[in-house]
Amino acid sequence: MSSDKQQDSLNLADLGSALSAEDRAGLVDALKNKLQSLAGKHTDVLETLSPVVRKRVEVLREVQSQHDELEAKFFEERAALEAKYQKLYEPLYTKRYEIVNGVVEVEGIKDESPEETSSEDKASEEKGVPGFWLTAMKANEVLTEEIQERDEEALKYLKDIKWCRIEDPKGFKLEFFFNPNPFFKNAVLTKTYHMVDEDEPILEKAIGTEIEWFPGKCLTQKILKKKPKKGSKNAKPITKTEDCESFFNFFKPPQVPDDDADIDEETAEELQGQMEVDYDIGRVEESKPNDQLSANNSNTFTMDGAFSAV
Template sequence: MSISIKDHSDSDLLPAAAAALSAEDRAILVNALKNKLQNLAMEDSDILTRLSPQVRKRVDALRELQRYEIVNGIVEVEGVNVAPVDQGDNKGTGDGTEKGVPNFWLNAMLNNEILAEEISEYDEGALEFLKDIKWCRVNDPKGFKLEFFFDTNPFFKNSVLTKTYLMVDDELPILEKAIGTEIEWYPGKCLTRKIFKKKQKNGLNNVKPEIKVEDYESFFNFFKPPQVPEDDVGFDILNDALEQLQNQMEHDYEIGSIIRVKVIPHAVALFTGELGENEDYEATEYDDEEEKHEKKCNRAQTEEGQQVVNVLMIAEQE
């Protein structure tokens, strides 16, 4: 949620009071409001004070227009004089200059309480290479797709990771299934699991070692969502885990919705810490009438505790 100060001629708030003020009084009032907003921003987060003047200028430009080119240092903001920085503080350029807004998307996500719980300390190293997040609608069946664009990194080969949510075409949007990109991890760099080879105690060389897999909690599990059984084989056994699977799918959908509705359109305010967890997210250009209806339906489902994976329910009845 960006905050802007407009001249009184562009605003319809309290027109009578504005007209009664002299030009000098209006200037004093505007300056006072600017100072107050600056103080509030400093109280909410000290992240801006820890940024270099060049990066701070770019963040200010992003308040008005969040651009991929600015975040990634492709286009420089007018009035910014790029100065060399210590190599020890810079991971990117190799020429001693600080480009773009470092770790923009990582910090934006970390400043959302729910997403922060999904991101491990080890995930942060990979998410520092995240350049952009976008979303788009999909049809037949209806749903939406999230796209995560990564710079070349030492963790995986993929330059784009996607997550697609497909919905049942009904009056209320109900999740049918989610599809994620298979991540091509480099050897020894997987953040979601680790494979151990345990040698047999008898020490025989011709005996295959025992393979042990240990799963890790990681944000990148987001791209391997829980799946609905495609048939009813053994469903009586799975039925005991129905509630757990439903909760996992609802949580997965919640994470995707947060990224789409909160993080993407409000990334600048999240990055600076100005957007609190309890604040309402203002409607943006992304919020057309169809999406507002969808969000309203989702809230109703959450409040009533009735968001149900209908594919599972049909299988259970069979």
């Protein structure tokens, strides 16, 4: 395999207000340790085989090794090709941003004659393409499951999403750029994925920005009010805060148990499932380019299929 490939755990520089890398790494290590203990120690299968079959398996291992060498070269060349075309895509992404956000006007609109524009159209004239990203995200079969009705108003302020590859450690980063809005202070929400082996790929950790919600505007929690019991001295309603489903949970990684012993089989599987869902959202499937935000892994969240979605 390529010498660039990092097999050990990758250290992640904290993104300011993001969840600490130590906590996220702790989750990965805890899951690995627990799943290994559940599976038990593997015995060397070769020891149970006859000498003739053992020899055949050893040759098969050599074949696999040769395959791995070729695969490493393939990944290396693919990365170079993706980097080349990413630079060619950039002007198109810039043009898309300018049109969507009303920075520039497309040809033909300014030349439209007064007769062709009704008074109703003039009154409702808007810049760019309002709700472009929300519409495109809801058209994606993975993301639409994560977007709740209460999220939609906040996502209307989303003006751009950018993707970039990170090299040390390996992985990729998503940046969500927002116009000023009444929900949170952050201008940019970031999600960074670090891969144990980017070419496979295997998710090692993911870190999201901590969202600075304005008072009473948090979309990842809901406030429940209960009437006090009859005869209670306190006549005020009891207020309780609970976590709730929201697209913005995407920026909030799973809770890490303090002790490996706290993770039973069911918890380990649940956490592993959460990590898989988290990764699926960030790395949208490439099988249906016209229905997805991305047509391939190198352009995740860059909207190759979004033009047909709006």
